[in-house]
Amino acid sequence: MLPLKYLPARTRKFAKSNPAAVRYVIDGLYIAFATSIAMSGFGLFAIRLGADDFQLSLLQFLPQIFTLLVLIPGGLFMDSLHNKKGIVTGTLAALMFGYFLCSLSPFAASYSIPFFLSAVTLAGVANALFNIAWQSFFPGVVVVNTRNKVLTLRTRVFLFISMIVPLLTGVILTNIGTVSGKIKTHQIFFISSIILLFMAVLNFRKFRVRQPVIPRHITLPEIKRAGKSLLGNKSFILFTGAALFFHMTWHFDWTLYFIGQVNYLKMNEFQLGLAPFCGAAIQLLTIKFWSRMNERRGVELPFTFGILGLSLCPAFMIISVSLPVSAGPHIFVILHTIAHIPFCVITLNLFQCLLQVIDNEYRSFYLSVFACILCLSNAVMPVAGVALYHGLGADLNGFRYTMGIIFVLRIIAAGLWLLRWRKR
Secondary structure (H helix, E strand, O other): OOHHHHHOOOHHHHHHOOOHHHHHHHHHHHHHHHHHHHHHHHHHHHHOOOOHHHHHHHHHHHHHHHHHHHHHHHHHHHHHOOOOOOHHHHHHHHHHHHHHHHHHHHHHHHHHHHHHHHHHHHHHHHHHHHHHHHHHHHHHHHHHHHHHHHHHHHHHHHHHHHHHHHHHHHHHHHHOOHHHHHHHHHHHHHHHHHHHHHHHHHHOOOOOOOOOOOOOOHHHHHHHHHHHHHHHHHHHHHHHHHHHHHHHHOOOOHHHHHHHHHHHHHHHHHHHHHHHHHHHHHHHHHHHHHHHHHHHHHOHHHHHHHHHHHHHHHHHHHHHHHHOOHHHHHHHHHHHHHHOOOOOHHHHHHHHHHHHOOHHHHHHHHHHHHHHHHHHHHHHHHHHHHHHHHOOOHHHHHHHHHHHHHHHHHHHHHHHHHEEEEEE
């Protein structure tokens, strides 16, 4: 357990009366460390193995496409389980294996990029299934009136880890002078992530289900009933439509943002780590404000501010790449930090919003369908963003125009989400 004596009195009281909250904080600690370390310099690792712009976009495309094939069957299978603890630990084991294969990629010589893409795809599918299993498991362990507090504690842990890990790994990579040395360091990162995920598996085995859900047998009539429940759920459909458009605008620049940092701002590993450090730090400082707003105004209105914050990212990128290279990276870090003031709302609120519109009888099925739709966006939109960028000339002006289009689309997404909230 966490050393509660070092925590504030109110936090100690809440933790003692909600032991599952402490377990979820510990889980967040392990998962955040593992994924942050594995993903540190992920794109740079691919570049050092020889990846081009198109192959960088495949780092998003391939995992999401293959995830589409398994999410809905996986969700139906999870709904048939009496206890979802086993599937959670099983998906973590698959994620460990995926990271292990990633660490072996440099040994594949001329096939290192295809090998790495395959390993990333396996890890991505395992991670997606883990998220569905975790989200389906969560309501059975944590009661409704404590979910916002538990998720706030867990998100704080994620933000703290997201703040320090990219900076530390960036410092380490910056101080290694050779490409081969940097590649070996990335391999060590993957192995470290595997060890942390194993610790997460041990922690998950200690959870106790407090609100068990009656398992649903996988039969054709049951699948039809689940589909009928979903198609007849107007609230879920409207929510999914608004969330999909928002995620399409968000996923549009995932590869482009990295291209802008590396190709136009000429940021090194330390600067690439400094940006997420500052972004996570400002979220850690403001999450208490957003959590209180959730309790006063509900979880949907604050989500609009999260979208508006993301809208500033492409606009600030345009400003940064338009400055001299000597000033661009520094201004970018400052503006990136400002844009991330409401970003924690995305992590904190989307899941809570989703829980409000799903049928708990088919919880995993709903979660899988929603994740499947977002996976399609995550697969297509980064590739579409790179394609638009290349269609506009694949130069600085083309980059600015593409980011300008994304900025406008995100403002529209914020308006649609706000309209949906007002019409409820």
